[in-house]
Amino acid sequence: MLNFAVIGVGRMGKRHAFNLKAGLLFGVRLAAVCDVDDKALDWCKKHLKGVKTFRSYKDLANEKLDGVIIATPHYQHVEIAKFMIEAGINTLIEKPAAPNVTLIKEIESAHAKRKDVLAGVSYNQRSNRMYKRAKALLSSGKLGEIQRANYIITDWFRSQAYYDQGGWRATYGGEGGGCLMNQCIHQLDVLQWLIGMPKSVVATTRTVDRNISVENDVSAILVYDKFDCSFTASTHEIKGVNRLEIACDKGRLVIGSRRMRVYRHKSEVEVNAKTKFGYGSSPSVSYFVGYGFFRYIADLVKGQQLRSLRAFRDAINKKGSMLAELEEGERAMQIINGIYLSSYLGESVSLPVDEQKYGEYLEKMIEKENKN
Ligand SMILES: NC(=O)c1ccc[n+]([C@@H]2O[C@H](COP(=O)([O-])OP(=O)(O)OC[C@H]3O[C@@H](n4cnc5c(N)ncnc54)[C@H](O)[C@@H]3O)[C@@H](O)[C@H]2O)c1
Numbered sequence: 001m002l003n004f005a006v007i008g009v010g011r012m013g014k015r016h017a018f019n020l021k022a023g024l025l026f027g028v029r030l031a032a033v034c035d036v037d038d039k040a041l042d043w044c045k046k047h048l049k050g051v052k053t054f055r056s057y058k059d060l061a062n063e064k065l066d067g068v069i070i071a072t073p074h075y076q077h078v079e080i081a082k083f084m085i086e087a088g089i090n091t092l093i094e095k096p097a098a099p100n101v102t103l104i105k106e107i108e109s110a111h112a113k114r115k116d117v118l119a120g121v122s123y124n125q126r127s128n129r130m131y132k133r134a135k136a137l138l139s140s141g142k143l144g145e146i147q148r149a150n151y152i153i154t155d156w157f158r159s160q161a162y163y164d165q166g167g168w169r170a171t172y173g174g175e176g177g178g179c180l181m182n183q184c185i186h187q188l189d190v191l192q193w194l195i196g197m198p199k200s201v202v203a204t205t206r207t208v209d210r211n212i213s214v215e216n217d218v219s220a221i222l223v224y225d226k227f228d229c230s231f232t233a234s235t236h237e238i239k240g241v242n243r244l245e246i247a248c249d250k251g252r253l254v255i256g257s258r259r260m261r262v263y264r265h266k267s268e269v270e271v272n273a274k275t276k277f278g279y280g281s282s283p284s285v286s287y288f289v290g291y292g293f294f295r296y297i298a299d300l301v302k303g304q305q306l307r308s309l310r311a312f313r314d315a316i317n318k319k320g321s322m323l324a325e326l327e328e329g330e331r332a333m334q335i336i337n338g339i340y341l342s343s344y345l346g347e348s349v350s351l352p353v354d355e356q357k358y359g360e361y362l363e364k365m366i367e368k369e370n371k372n
Pocket of ligand 1 (some may be wrong): 007008009010011012013034035036037040055057070071072073074076094095096122124167182305
């Protein structure tokens, strides 16, 4: 039996703690929880009977733990993750590992010295069956080279009331950014997992119809060697979509929130080379891959995030791998920081992002936020 602890028992941490306490992760016991807030600890004492409670994460080092899950606000991830990794405890960090590339690298440096310890990021959307199938298809080479990608994400509606809850959310100083940092980081991780890293980005971000200092609307072009990906995200639209389309030489993936349509057709390069006419097409076959009804219901009840914990457990038991290792978790943040910097400077930004310029930009944003 593995012993886990959850650090930060707010919204996400409660779900993790509750799932573990309910025995939903076979072979794992919730041994301890930690939070700096009295109300959170009172909740734990009431709902997680028999589980040790701690106010300081440092005291967890004296417990015999096989793994910790960090679910605190973003900036706090850094010192806690470094401490746990240095203490030799396997660490799963809720996304994002930290709110910018520079801080993620701080955790990576600690991990570089303790490679015997697992360090991962909870990018639970990688467990989505459709994305896994898309990854397998793209990696197999059956679809040929990628020619274009489009991602539109407008289904994370957040009202003013959400932001009015206050705290660390939707601030540069508390969260590190807006809709990209909190919500769409999941999809940016999936995007880079599927099609790789862009070499540069050009973007605009804005705040639409909400009283917040960070963005809730983004338009970006992610530039690759041989194709571009247009990326749109907003959290102010009602009834939006989550739609990724990847057009390849020999096929096309159209991935929605509940199903993916896979098209297979002749090579566009060959059709273009052979056709004598100005117009041409190729018959295609297509089929659907669904999210899976029972998976969907299970995820609604237990949260897709349980799959991250499952992968973490399996990796500790050497029976599988984590959904995303810490070092991979940096990639989505490279894109996010690039987008923010591009929007601010009004110019294209190369990746990896210039961390010094990003730091100066962020400092200005935090200063401006504090004045208001
Ligand atoms: N994977 C997902 O789908 C998903 C969904 C929601 C949130 N999250 C992530 O989970 C994390 C937490 O988000 P949330 O919505 O639960 O936040 P939250 O504000 O509801 O909870 C954070 C908790 O951490 C506690 N905390 C703060 N500093 C601490 C410290 N030093 N030591 C111990 N506890 C501390 C707070 O008191 C609070 O109870 C964030 O990284 C967020 O992005 C992930």
